[in-house]
Amino acid sequence: xxxxxxxxxxxxxxxxxxxxxxxxxxxxxxxxxxxxxxxxxxxxxxxxxxxxxxxxxxxxxxxxxxxxxxxxxxxxxxxxxxxxxxxxxxxxxxxxxxxxxxxxxxxxxxxxxxxxxxxxxxxxxxxxxxxxxxxxxxxxxxxxxxxxxxxxxxxxxxxxxxxxxxxxxxxxxxxxxxxxxxxxxxxxxxxxxxxxxxxxxxxxxxxxxxxxxxxxxxxxxxxxxxxxxxxxxxxxxxxxxxxxxxxxxxxxxxxxxxxxxxxxxxxxxxxxxxxxxxxxxxxxxxxxxxxxxxxxxxxxxxxxxxxxxxxxxxxxxxxxxxxxxxxxxxxxxxxxxxxxxxxxxxxxxxxxxxxxxxxxxxxxxxxxxxxxxxxxxxxxxxxxxxxxxxxxxxxxxxxxxxxxxxxxxx
Ligand SMILES: [Zn+2]
Numbered sequence: 001x002x003x004x005x006x007x008x009x010x011x012x013x014x015x016x017x018x019x020x021x022x023x024x025x026x027x028x029x030x031x032x033x034x035x036x037x038x039x040x041x042x043x044x045x046x047x048x049x050x051x052x053x054x055x056x057x058x059x060x061x062x063x064x065x066x067x068x069x070x071x072x073x074x075x076x077x078x079x080x081x082x083x084x085x086x087x088x089x090x091x092x093x094x095x096x097x098x099x100x101x102x103x104x105x106x107x108x109x110x111x112x113x114x115x116x117x118x119x120x121x122x123x124x125x126x127x128x129x130x131x132x133x134x135x136x137x138x139x140x141x142x143x144x145x146x147x148x149x150x151x152x153x154x155x156x157x158x159x160x161x162x163x164x165x166x167x168x169x170x171x172x173x174x175x176x177x178x179x180x181x182x183x184x185x186x187x188x189x190x191x192x193x194x195x196x197x198x199x200x201x202x203x204x205x206x207x208x209x210x211x212x213x214x215x216x217x218x219x220x221x222x223x224x225x226x227x228x229x230x231x232x233x234x235x236x237x238x239x240x241x242x243x244x245x246x247x248x249x250x251x252x253x254x255x256x257x258x259x260x261x262x263x264x265x266x267x268x269x270x271x272x273x274x275x276x277x278x279x280x281x282x283x284x285x286x287x288x289x290x291x292x293x294x295x296x297x298x299x300x301x302x303x304x305x306x307x308x309x310x311x312x313x314x315x316x317x318x319x320x321x322x323x324x325x326x327x328x329x330x331x332x333x334x335x336x337x338x339x340x341x342x343x344x345x346x347x348x349x350x351x352x353x354x355x356x357x358x359x360x361x362x363x364x365x366x367x368x369x370x371x372x373x374x375x376x377x378x379x380x381x382x383x384x385x386x387x388x389x390x391x392x393x394x395x396x397x398x399x400x401x402x403x404x405x406x407x408x409x410x
Pocket of ligand 1: 260
């Protein structure tokens, strides 16, 4: 932190911004407690208990709030206007604290150039992607792997090689709908692609066929199993209430268990069984998209609040939405306020009250705390709150999730 120390002979260092008086929660850097954060030229230059306010052009008062690294959401869909699922990142970033968005599989080879140009290059939020094995990506709701002609490993390899600055891994959704009778072949091809480009593979599970046995056999340490707490027939908890031995072994070797809450993929029953066995998810992500943003997922802070109320500590929850997803993306420079890092920050109030949270099956749990984002900074600048576009005409929640008469927290 040498840069943050006042220069000798009385000349004090100047900053653009100081975020003052907040409780810093940065588990990745091991920083906690009341600290000021000094920012210059879009980077964090000091995190110290007391930095004189007079040294900054602007002071953001954060007393009574927690200050975290900007959240890193490992499972999002932000290809608005070109896919069934995509929402726009920036308006949601400004009200949730999510500063790094990993879009997982919205683009395959054919619609990748548009993602790069119209989403990644125009968003103020930091955007990265996992490339879909299927060349058509997620233009339609499902079926993308059912035509093996669209699973072109050579073409996808070329796209990755030309875009390694943004493409951090490979995505394949493996369930009955996406594969439609072609079996496990698409996952074998995704495995081949990920090995060839030496990047992590994120596999989505839900309801087979293919079976979870077939899926797990093709996973490797460093890969990401998303929707890991699904209540579908790919559930990783056996009938005896214990996690499957193969998943447990692979997890111990480095498989990353990622929540990816979404519309259909988070079950309190599975989450409680796993936590009871001492197996917390490695990453808590939203799977935010046209449907899930309407509830009961809503957004990443709401998803994090569910885990707070399941008994996880605040630092454990924040770590799973900052340092850990950054590491899963092989970008350990993100998700931290360590001096020298990009100045992506989120401010939250921890509100106390009586709240009801629901999983994908609408099972309810009650909680006494929730995280509410109050401000989000990217590259040291506050993101403006922006109106959000209306949902697409097809974006209707499944019948059982429509909120009529449900006592939602907002
Ligand atoms: Zn998803």
